[in-house]
Amino acid sequence: MPQMSPLLWLNLFMFFILGFLLFSIINYYILPKNKKEISTSNINPTQKIWKW
Structure with missing residues (x-):
């Protein structure tokens, strides 16, 4: 029936x-958690690169 x-x-x-x-929704709640953990683990705020 076409109708x-x-x-x-x-x-x-x-x-x-x-x-x-x-x-x-699944990608929004799963993926940002992994990206935040990776990006914050590489930052060391106490290290001063400009001081020898």
């Missing part, structure tokens, strides 16, 4: 949007 085709595309579109939102 049911828009409902199929709407269903697929909503499934894509929900999957993309879930993927984005």
Whole structure:
């Protein structure tokens, strides 16, 4: 039935949007923690490079 085709595309579109939102939320909460730990471990504020 051709009149049911828009409902199929709407269903697929909503499934894509929900999957993309879930993927984005998971990446937002997982990836920044690893980047912060790596960047702060390399900084040593007590070291003075300009003093010999």
